[in-house]
Amino acid sequence: MIKVRAHSNIALIKYWGKRSQNLKTPLNNSISMTLDQLYTETELCYKPELSADRLFLNGERALPAMEQRVQGFMNVLRQSLGFSAFAEIHSTNFFPTGAGLASSASAFAALTLAAVKGQGQDLSTEVLSRLARQGSGSACRSLLGGFVEWQAGQREDGLDSFAVSLPSSSPHTSPWKPIMVVLVLTSAHKAIGSGDGMQRTVDTSPLYASWLDSVAVDLSDMRAGIRDQDFEKVGELMEHNALKMHATALAARPSVLYWEPASVALIHHIQGLRQEGVPCYLTMDAGPNVKVLLPPVSPSLSAAQQVQYIQQIIEHPAVTQHFVCQPGPEAQVIAL
Numbered sequence: 001m002i003k004v005r006a007h008s009n010i011a012l013i014k015y016w017g018k019r020s021q022n023l024k025t026p027l028n029n030s031i032s033m034t035l036d037q038l039y040t041e042t043e044l045c046y047k048p049e050l051s052a053d054r055l056f057l058n059g060e061r062a063l064p065a066m067e068q069r070v071q072g073f074m075n076v077l078r079q080s081l082g083f084s085a086f087a088e089i090h091s092t093n094f095f096p097t098g099a100g101l102a103s104s105a106s107a108f109a110a111l112t113l114a115a116v117k118g119q120g121q122d123l124s125t126e127v128l129s130r131l132a133r134q135g136s137g138s139a140c141r142s143l144l145g146g147f148v149e150w151q152a153g154q155r156e157d158g159l160d161s162f163a164v165s166l167p168s169s170s171p172h173t174s175p176w177k178p179i180m181v182v183l184v185l186t187s188a189h190k191a192i193g194s195g196d197g198m199q200r201t202v203d204t205s206p207l208y209a210s211w212l213d214s215v216a217v218d219l220s221d222m223r224a225g226i227r228d229q230d231f232e233k234v235g236e237l238m239e240h241n242a243l244k245m246h247a248t249a250l251a252a253r254p255s256v257l258y259w260e261p262a263s264v265a266l267i268h269h270i271q272g273l274r275q276e277g278v279p280c281y282l283t284m285d286a287g288p289n290v291k292v293l294l295p296p297v298s299p300s301l302s303a304a305q306q307v308q309y310i311q312q313i314i315e316h317p318a319v320t321q322h323f324v325c326q327p328g329p330e331a332q333v334i335a336l
C-alpha cells in the first residue's frame, strides 16, 4: 500500500487543443500555478487476486466510465514501465469533483506517482510528468509545485511533452506567493468535458488560428511577469488569456459555453471591484467557476488589507464556497 498527495493547478496561460488525441500532446505550451489547498489523496495497492483495476472515488466504487478511463491509463503505465499487476485504487478529492476545479489534474498526477512508487520505481519528474499527461493533459503540471510550464513539444511520440518548474525568484528574492481565491458557484457537473470542448474548438472555431498565433507572446510575457513577480502584468495577462480562450470556444459550432448566469455576474463583480481599486484579476476553465488572483502580503499590502479584499470578493451572493490558495507543493508520497 502506498498513499500520495497531488495538488490541483490553475492555468494562467491555458492549454486548449490537442496535437494528438491518443498521446494528449497539446497544440500550445501552458503555464500554471499549483494550488496548496486543493488536492487529491490516492491510496494504491497491487493485488495478485485482481484481474482488473478497481477504482473507489471519494469512498464509493467509481462509475464504470470513470473506472474504464483509469484502467486505460493503468494499461499505459503497465506497458511503459513493464509490469502486469492490477491495483485497487482509493482516490479522494478534497474539493468538488468535475466542476472545473481541475480534479482530473490532481487525480491523474496522484495516480501516476502512486502507481510508479507502488512498483518500487524511482523516476524523474520529467518522466512522471510525461506519463501523467496521458491520463489528463493538465495532470502533467500537477507533479510540480509553484509555477509550472508544460512544454508542448514537437515529437510525434510525445517524449518532449512534459512540465518543468518556472522560477519566480532569483538568489536575491524569495519565492512569489500571490493568492488564488477559488470561487465555487455550483458543484454541478459540467455540460461538456474539457477534451470534447477543446476538440470541437480546434475543429470548428474560426478564431482558433488566432488563439494559437497569440499564445506565443502571452507565454513569454507570463514567464517574465512571474520571474519579475509583477502582479499587474501576471493578473492582466491571465484574465486576457482566459477570456480569449473562452471567446475562441464560444465561436465553435455548436458553441462551447461553460458560463452560467452566476459566472457572468462574478465577472462583472471582479471587474467592478478592480475599477474601485481592488487589485484582482480572474480566470476560468472548462466549468462555471471563477478564480481570482490577488497580490501577496508585502510592504505595500498588509495582511488585514488582503483579508478585506478576499471578503469583498467572496461576499457576492453567487459564491457558495471558496478556497484561498497559495502556490502549492509538488506531488509527494505521504505514507508507505
Ligand code: PMV
Pocket (backbone or CB within 6 Å): 010, 011, 013, 014, 015, 016, 030, 102, 104, 105, 136, 137, 138, 139, 194, 195, 284, 285, 286
Ligand atoms: O487537462 P484537461 O483535459 O482537464 O484540460 C484542461 C483545460 C483547461 O483547464 C481549460 C486549461 C488548462 O490549461 O488547465
